[in-house]
Amino acid sequence: MSAPPVALLAELTYRCPLRCAYCANPANWRDYGDELDTATWSRVLREAADLGVLHVHFSGGEPLLRHDLEALVRAAREAGLYTNLITSAWGVTRERLAALGDAGLDHVQVSVQDSDDARADRLAGTPAHAHKIVAAGWVKSLGMALSINAVLHRHNLARVGEIIALAESVGAERLELANTQWHGSALAHRDALMPDRETLASAQAIALAERERLRGKMDVIWVIPDWYEDAPRPCMDGWGRRFMTVIPDGTALPCPGAHGLPGMVFDNVRDRALGAIWRDGADFQRYRGTAWMSPTCGTCDRREVDFGGCRCQAFALTGDAARTDPACTQSPDHALVRDLRRARPIAPAEPEGPLYRIDIRRVVRAS
């Protein structure tokens, strides 16, 4: 019997007022507009708590676009869950944050795109940065825990020091410096977003030094850049092992990108209880444990350290989701990553034009 999940990622909507090019939502995000209603989400949250989930992360898209967010936070807290809101903070008022706090919200994670208004707003495609900083202050003054998250890539890595200073100045207790992972829109924009090795190395040196300086005051988390390490990311800490994702239309997934994989048998929380999906849903079983692994992974002594890496990346690069993640130097396909890294034309450090998240339906209509 599989151990219970520790965390539920509740992607309430894929709608978002920001248009960040590195977005991990699927390119056809508009096809998921049939969102779960309040009652169904409330049931899912209770089922999650019963199953052993401790954290719920309300995310998206932008979860603030759901007018029932306060009700969902309350339902989660009543079920005993620790509640986290992952948000752009776009347009949020102090009154709404206070209402969310009253509903039991424990922790708010606010994204920033860069360290100054002009650059951050250009990356977000929305004038949002100045308000984010104000809203982060409200989170603190209302007594909720605050994290800042910055997704890092070619166009902001050089300012990692300024981003750290910004997070420190707003009083964040945690800062996630998350190097872009190559999924969804980010994958389509890979050539424009991929940093060069020197910029990455300087940024990492700054981040690790600042982490020491800020120890005990602000947790600085450096999420390792994929493609520049010898070992792959231990994606989701293993498939169907610790994390469960429910996307806006109710599909339950082992990772937030799994619906991009072929041949999966998706269960929907509208039809089945969360616990049954976790325990014996076909897609949760598919890459759980080590039995599915190729000999490369199955005989490797790191098989239960990085779990074969990322299934979505294996599929995106090799066409076979069950292969070893090509980001691993032991992968027979590692030359793919090496060649892509080498062949990539160096994009300018400042974006030349608008660079926004992919929107397949909009593209189709325009053509």
Add this chain to the structure above:
Amino acid sequence: MSGDARRPVLARRARFRWDAAREQHVVVVPEGVLTLTEEGAEITALLDGQRSLAAVIDAVAAAHPEAAREALSIDVREYLQRLADRGYVTLEEP
């Protein structure tokens, strides 16, 4: 950790609870879970914001008459200091 009159209290962002699915006490924090030993759970349960550090040590010592008070006192201080270093426990002045 000096100042035994100070009152140790769990930070608002850290929540102490029983994890029924895994049959253990935990402190849930943003993006993480601290799994507690039985001793850790016993100490954490005493952090009600009313008891001083001295009173917490007294209560642990009372529950363990077999143990040397001096050793218990060191254990309690070390445990609380570890949580305080990570911002999960604060020490309120009396």
